[in-house]
Amino acid sequence: MKDKLYKIGNRTKDWLKKFVKGLRNYVKHNALFITFVLTTLLEACFLRFFTVKNYTAISPILADFAVILLVGSFAYFFKPKNRFKYLMVWSIIFTATCLINSAYYSNYVSFTSFSLLATSVQIFGVGDALNTIIEVKDFSYILGPIILIIVNLKLKNTSYYDYANTKKKSRIIFLKTLLVSAISLGFFMSTVTGTDISRLYKQWNREYVVMKFGIYIYQSNDLVASLKPQISPLFGYDKAAKEFREYYDEYSNEKKENKYTNKYKGKNVIVIHAESIQNFLLDTKINGKDLTPNLKRLASEGLYFSNFYAQESVGTSSDSEFTFNTSLLPASNGTVFVSYWDREYVSTPILLKEKGYYTFSMHANKGNFWNREVVHKQLGYDKFYNYTTDYEINDEDIIGLGLNDKSFFKQSTEKISKINEKHDNWYGVLLMLTNHTPFTGLEDITDLDLTYKYTKTNEETGEKEEVVNDYLKDTTLGNYFTTAHYADEALGEFVNELDEAGLLDNTVLVIYGDHDAKIKRSEYNRYYNYNPETDSKYNSDDPNYKEYTKYDYELNRKVPFIIWTKDNQEKKEITDVMGMYDILPTLGNMLGISSPYALGHDMFSNDDHFVVFPNGNWVTNKMYYDSQNDEGVLLDQNAVISSDYIDNYTKRAEAEVNVSNNIIVHDLIKKTKESKKVLKENKNG
DSSP states (O other): OOOHHHHHHHHHHHHHHHHHHHHHHHHHHHHHHHHHHHHHHHHHHHHHHHHHHHHHHHHHHHHHHHHHHHHHHGGGGGGGHHHHHHHHHHHHHHHHHHHHHHHHHHHHHSOGGGGHHHHHHHHSSSSSGGHHHSSSSGGGGGHHHHHHHHHHHHHHHHTGGGGOOHHHHHHHHHHHHHHHHHHHHHHHHHHHHHHHHHHHHHHOOOOHHHHHHHHHHHHHHHHHHHHHHHHHSSSSSHHHHHHHHHHHHHHHOOOOTTTTTTTTTTTEEEEEEEOOOOOOGGGGTTEEEEEHHHHHHHHHEEEEEEEEOOOOTTTTHHHHHHHHHSSSOOOSSSSSHHHHSOOOOOOOHHHHHTTTTTEEEEEEEEEEEHHHHHHHHHHSSSEETTTTTTSSOOGGETTTTEEOOOHHHHHHHHHHHHHHHOOSSSEEEEETTOOOOOOOOTTTTTTOOEEEEEEEEETTTEEEEEEETTTTTTTTHHHHHHHHHHHHHHHHHHHHHHHHHTTTOOOOEEEEOOOOOOOOOOOOOHHHEETTTHHHEEOOTTTTOOOHHHHHHTTTTTEEEEEESSSSSOEEEEOSOGGGGGHHHHHHHTTTTTTTOSSSOTTOOSSOOOEEEESSSSEEEEEETTTTTTTEESSTTTTOOOOOOOHHOOOOOOOOHHHHEEEEEHHHHHHHHHHHHHHHHHHHO
């Protein structure tokens, strides 16, 4: 046994000696490559140290390391004396990536994008402005190339470059380096979740992407995302233009007058983008009290569209903003706000500006979130007030992603008062924020009591005792109720503040939920089938059990849409199905504006109520249809649905999705205007 252990020990020693010798030999003959890897990796850590602060996190280090090895491995295809040139080029590229992002983050608390480079240049300015852009810390990134140059000069004075690897040896080192890169990437991918991948694809929360994927994967992914809008328009334009013409010939949206035409023409408008507010909240009571009493009151006092859908896609809030403003659907790939922001659109702010309105938007989040600081200008807003530049921020006022709704509304009222003094007519959109996922940070702030209290008889003593069941605690739905209740309180206070400031006298208040809360169906199923007195869910065979199907879930995603005025109120609930893209035609008819490219319809001049979702599913007053699974559910139990009915609406759904995407990708509105201008000039000539 001792002999066996002795032999194992000797073998281990021999293996260690060989490993150490091999490692020394590798370092000796690959010093330049190792320097490149270490300095480039260090730069990425510096960047996260100066920005998102997670410089010791393993996941981004593994991701950056894998990318650096992958790029650097190709140096072994060059002769030893030429490897420095290859590595130096990439060292400069990586350094520039870190330096530019560091400077951009210092000024705008975000990371830059290839699609925003032109905008970044305009924002940064030139000349003297560079003194405020580049900080001392940013010079730390240029140490990488400098160190690489110094190491190269020292190696030239040795026999390092005299060592000439054969092609075979270089190929082996290349493959081994590639293998280590793949292993590192494999370890990294084991830490990634589906949500992480989704966020990488969306590219909307850049800080999170850099924190999880590292700067080099972020920038590589951003390059691909930035190229898509440039490449896509090069293919299929003729077909897209043909479909565009045919669609508007077949589904012409001719403006028809009704009793609401010009009803609010000349009035000021305040639009509330109600973050994650769903329609069912208005009918929800907790311990006998309304969860959202202010929204419920406003809905009962104005025009309330109770069968309204948001139509958003991966762009969530930004998609809703886009569809609300343009009556187009979100892009089929990526998001308009990130990938197609530079197209020409016909929007509500642009149309109202033509009527002499001053237009503005306000948000309690950072200006670069969803690229709003760029897109809002493109959509026609004269001014975008945001968290980064326009609001006073105290630590106690920060909840979730930014300034809490109450402080946001209070400060916004002051700004609107000043706008009202300068302009006869104005149109403003205020984006709420506190009711944003993950719905936390308000547990000790609101007065909402989610506990269920009841009295039961103690079996042993026979005495009655009060029992408190906190059955919604630590659930996403419970947290959502808390933040939604707070948002409703903030909205109620805002309406009062506007009234006290005299800003409601000639103003239309418009409120819309931007999208549903994205809470799992299982949580709703538990909520609707929960017996808090037994602290358990009803069984499926219990008479109190209510099956919460996937269609119940889809239909429950409805959000509120309310048009309210202080005076001349018209109390009416509209139950016809409506989509976000119907707002521009409906509200526009009241304000005296219209878009020839609107996909939606004026709700009061349209008998064919139909809403298509970006995935091709659709809903009418009679049924909801799932085009993905070729199945649906009746909403009108007395309706008789034929195959032609389904085929016709499915065809229309496909046409709307396609024409909207073609308008976005191929910039068809701009090109159509240019074509008409040329035809007019030729005719006049």
